[in-house]
Amino acid sequence: MLSATSAFAQAAPAAPAPKATLAKSAYMFTADAALTVNVVKADRTADFEKIVGKLQEALQKSARPERAQQAASWKVYKASEPGPSGSSIYVFLIDPVVADTDYTPSAILAEGFPDDVRPLYKTLSDSLASLSIFNLSLVSDFSK
Amino acid sequence: MVRSIALGLAAGLLSATAAFAQTPPAAAPAQPAAAAPSPFVFPGDAGVILNFVKADKTADFEMVLGKVKEALAKSDKPERKAQAAGWKVFKATEPGPGGAVIYVFVMDPVAKGAEYKVGDILVEGFAAEGQTLYKTYSDAYGTPAIGALLHLTKVVELGK
Numbered sequence: 252m253l254s255a256t257s258a259f260a261q262a263a264p265a266a267p268a269p270k271a272t273l274a275k276s277a278y279m280f281t282a283d284a285a286l287t288v289n290v291v292k293a294d295r296t297a298d299f300e301k302i303v304g305k306l307q308e309a310l311q312k313s314a315r316p317e318r319a320q321q322a323a324s325w326k327v328y329k330a331s332e333p334g335p336s337g338s339s340i341y342v343f344l345i346d347p348v349v350a351d352t353d354y355t356p357s358a359i360l361a362e363g364f365p366d367d368v369r370p371l372y373k374t375l376s377d378s379l380a381s382l383s384i385f386n387l388s389l390v391s392d393f394s395k
Numbered sequence: 396m397v398r399s400i401a402l403g404l405a406a407g408l409l410s411a412t413a414a415f416a417q418t419p420p421a422a423a424p425a426q427p428a429a430a431a432p433s434p435f436v437f438p439g440d441a442g443v444i445l446n447f448v449k450a451d452k453t454a455d456f457e458m459v460l461g462k463v464k465e466a467l468a469k470s471d472k473p474e475r476k477a478q479a480a481g482w483k484v485f486k487a488t489e490p491g492p493g494g495a496v497i498y499v500f501v502m503d504p505v506a507k508g509a510e511y512k513v514g515d516i517l518v519e520g521f522a523a524e525g526q527t528l529y530k531t532y533s534d535a536y537g538t539p540a541i542g543a544l545l546h547l548t549k550v551v552e553l554g555k
Contacts, residue, residue: 282488286443286499288543300550307553322554326503328441328547342443342547344503346483387485387499390457393464394480 278354282386284346285354293337295378302375303327303341306356309363318359320349338380346387435512437505440549441481445542447495452535453486456498459532460484463513466520475516477506495537503547 291299310322324347330340345354356375361368448456467479481504487497502511513532517525 282485284483284485284501286485286501303551303553307551310553319554325553326441327550327553328439328545329550331439331546331548332544340545341550342545344441344443344501346501346503384489385497385499386488388488390484390486390498391460391464393467393478393482393484 276353276355277384278356278358279351280345280348280354280386283348283389284344284387285348286345286385286387287343288383288385289341289343289379290334290381291339291341291378292380293339296339298374299339299341299378302356302360302371302378305364305371306359309359313362315362317349317352318362321345321352321354324349325354334380336380433510433512434544434546436508436510437502437546438507439546440505441501441503441547442505442511443502443543443545443547444500445491445544446498446500447491447537447539447542448498448535449537450494450496453496455531456535459513459517459528459535460498462521462525462528463516466516466525470519472519474506474509475519478502478509478511481505482511491537491542492539493537497542 289299307322310318310325313319324345326344328342328344330342332340334340357368357372360371360375364371446456464479467475467482470476481502483501483503485499485501487499489497491497500511505511514525514529517528517532519525521528
């Protein structure tokens with residue numbers, strides 16, 4: 252049904268400490284909000300949650316004001332529904348997005364933990380079965 | 396490479412929610428009570444629904460969503476107010492299957508115990524007209540109608 256996108260389903264998260272490239276990072280969100288769906292291998296949920304904790308720590312200890320802004324609207328959820336092969340689905344909900352700010356996990360980890368970024372990134376990468384990213388434009392807020 | 400990730404609609408993910416992938420859009424109004432819990436009740440902290448809408452029916456879909464908002468706003472039921480307070484509708488930049496447009500319902504926080512059946516909300520708000528609106532809403536859906544319906548429990552807020 253979604254075979255056209257299957258080539259991306261196994262894509263790994265962005266590599267650590269990338270050099271400047273012409274391509275814009277998928278984690279430079281372009282709309283009002285963003286949703287990322289992280290499918291985590293069944294035996295790696297503890298690893299993934301550990302990395303989420305490291306992201307939180309890195310954002311909170313950063314001296315860069317935009318990192319605090321990012322943290323303020325970034326929530327992490329776990330779905331009740333299982334993923335394929337017993338995997339677990341974690342959702343990052345970022346609402347609102349901080350414009351023109353990079354949410355690449357490896358970059359945030361590199362800032363916060365420069366000496367450990369490679370093993371941390373490897374742990375993150377190894378935990379993921381697939382990843383999807385959605386840029387979301389607000390259509391309606393039913394509270395307003 | 397990174398950009399390609401953005402386009403990944405997670406075939407794996409969506410097939411993982413196969414139990415919901417064939418679920419009719421926001422269950423029809425006036426259905427008989429079922430033994431199984433409604434997927435449109437969210438017992439955790441939040442909920443997300445990925446709706447696949449035909450590209451040429453987005454105006455219809457958004458029109459009905461406006462009616463849903465109106466119905467929630469004018470309802471005397473406290474749970475409807477609570478639902479409205481945490482319910483946002485987004486349109487994804489990324490295309491869905493077959494050129495469908497992805498509308499994402501984010502319910503955060505959810506109204507505990509409340510059922511997010513669009514059909515019921517429309518009928519509550521607009522009586523017979525609600526049935527017509529629901530048909531317009533249903534007809535706007537692509538195939539499949541719902542790509543994912545996730546009941547979410549909060550793990551952490553990174554700012555806290």
